[in-house]
Amino acid sequence: MTTSLIGLTPAELKSALIAAGVPEKAAPMRTRQLWNWVYVHGTRDFSAMTNLAKDFRALLEQNFTLPRPEVVTEQISADGTRKWLLRAGGQEFETVYIPEPDRGTLCVSSQVGCTLTCRFCHTGTQKLVRNLTPGEIVGQVMAARDSLGDWPSTGENRRVTNVVMMGMGEPLYNFDNVKQALSIVSDGDALAFSKRRITLSTSGVVPMIKKAGEEIGSALAISLHAVRDEIRDVLVPLNKKYPIAELLEACRTYPGVSNARRITFEYVMLKGVNDSLADARELVQIIKGIPAKVNLLPFNAWPGSPYECSDWAQIEKFAEVVNRAGYASPVRTPRGRDIMAACGQLKSESLKARASDRYAELASAHVGK
Template sequence: MPVPSSLALPKPLAADGKPSLIGLDVQGLAACLESLGEPERQRDLRARQLFHWIYHRGAASFEIMSTLPQALRARLADAYSVARPEIVAEQRSSDGTWKWLLRFADGQEVEAVFIPEEDRGALCVSTQVGCTLTCKFCHTGTMPLVRNLGAPEITAQMLVARDALREWPTAIEGRLFTNIVVMGMGEPLFNYDNLVDSMRLAMDEQGLGLSRRRITVSTSGVVPRIDQLGADLGVGLAISLHAVRDDLRDELVPINRKWKIAELLDACRRYPTRRRITFEYVMLKGVNDSDADARELVRLLEGIPAKVNLIPFNPWPGAPFECSSNNRIHAFAAIVEAAGYASPVRTPRGRDILAACGQLKTESQRLRRRLSAAAA
């Protein structure tokens, strides 16, 4: 299912209105230097220096890039930007979770969430403004899809988190930002090329320096792209499953109407990873939480190195579901674990700031509609 061409992103602009260098690799930076007239004999060195300053040192201005000649810094500042997106709102949960509402140059907004643990932490990254999937239990799914994020906009979320945590340069000891989970707003595999470009920057040892084993991409089941993801990145894979029967999954996760459960699980069996594939399963009271559902889940996972993350449903205003009881969740988990599959119950994080799984949704569209109506 291709992404409509209307969602193609023009060359992204930074918050200051200039084309952004964030999201470019060394070759892309060299091309920008060529446009500024940088001599060919120096271009590769200068591109690698730029790359180092942007992704290893976290420079948010050209002025501090001291290894570049002053004249080149001035030309870069006139033509390009390394500015971050505007942080419209920053919230801290009582459990330490951080959420940022980020606004890009065209006024569109997304949310990114950092979830700290005792000695590590994961950044939950968004890949689209809105979402096309309309999953019934997900607040983000109630937003219309506006557009894809470009690689600069996906990458910028990582830089914002590093800025907030003061974890520059990349090699700093004891850093908390250790993992990326691509589980924010949008379906990552419907924005495939930008996803791959940004994750390659994240994994570059000379840049953000995150191991591929510390990156997990979640999909609701874009089957043709799963094989490609394994070949191109080989990162961890998570599947938003949430139901064990096609009739129910058709309703909860509508993409199932195109690629059924059996086809999805066959793609998982082919996925080239030594890590277990994570199956995400939101627990909905009286909907998908019976002992029979648990036994069918075990049957479906046969032959797949897997673990199952059971996610207590995180409510949001107007949600049509309730969370399964604690006893029901643990009874479900016991059946799955008895079959040899780890089945941890995910502890909700950031619920008090609507930062938990399935709760992300920007208010920008509704606010603009209210302002337009008031003006009219």
């Protein structure tokens, strides 16, 4: 039985090599060599590691693998956004690449499905299947780089420059695996993303926020979406456990937060629900004193969604109130809507297909009556 090396820490990799028969004295050097081939060059085949001795390569072939998640489908939007439906361990999940003039952002999933049930989010309608492993999280970055021809990781003009843990799932409910994966993503001798270019998004798992700042050290984004508990209780049911005041206190004390390292508040614009100018004024009051910016997200509809997007003129007025209070308030241009790759639209394609089949069967049965 072979073992996957993707997602192992350097210490775990060294131990695996020793267990496979590499002399203990040689293991540190072999670990460094392998680490470079796997994560800097993205090498998928041990035989291509030409500076390694043939007998060592043979040992690697016999004992280990370097798998990526399988690419089930790749869709490319009219705006250049790419969405991959990936499969690993028998389950499917999605990863999205968003190219922009000054950067390329990869939106990575942490779970298959989601344990939360946020009312405006399509992923939230899919029950949690399982946590993704460190190898499956890191593997999403590697699969994207494979598809985009984006190796070596230390090269200039890389297409993927930013990683955001904003795909399927709640990252702080898969803390250990996310932490291990992001240690590889941020390792200058591995996938080589600066921690300033890695953002972890949470719906507000308050007890884990400080721990994330201390042990992961990435930028932080909060899925806020409402300024009063009675509304957020509906939009983000986790709020019943960790209400807004507790969440904002965790933001105020997030390790390393400063004007140079602001917290991002994500705020989806829902017509007649949370988009009044009174909401905007209350928003700037409740985040007062927190170095922050506010991303305003036009709602991305999905079949059966219970909300409508706010009118564009209303979004602009809302943004103006926030901006006048001294907070950057960019309105995020929806990307990849035509391939269901926009914020809040991710859901395993196979589950959507099965749901669609069931709906067709029901409709057919109804017509036959």
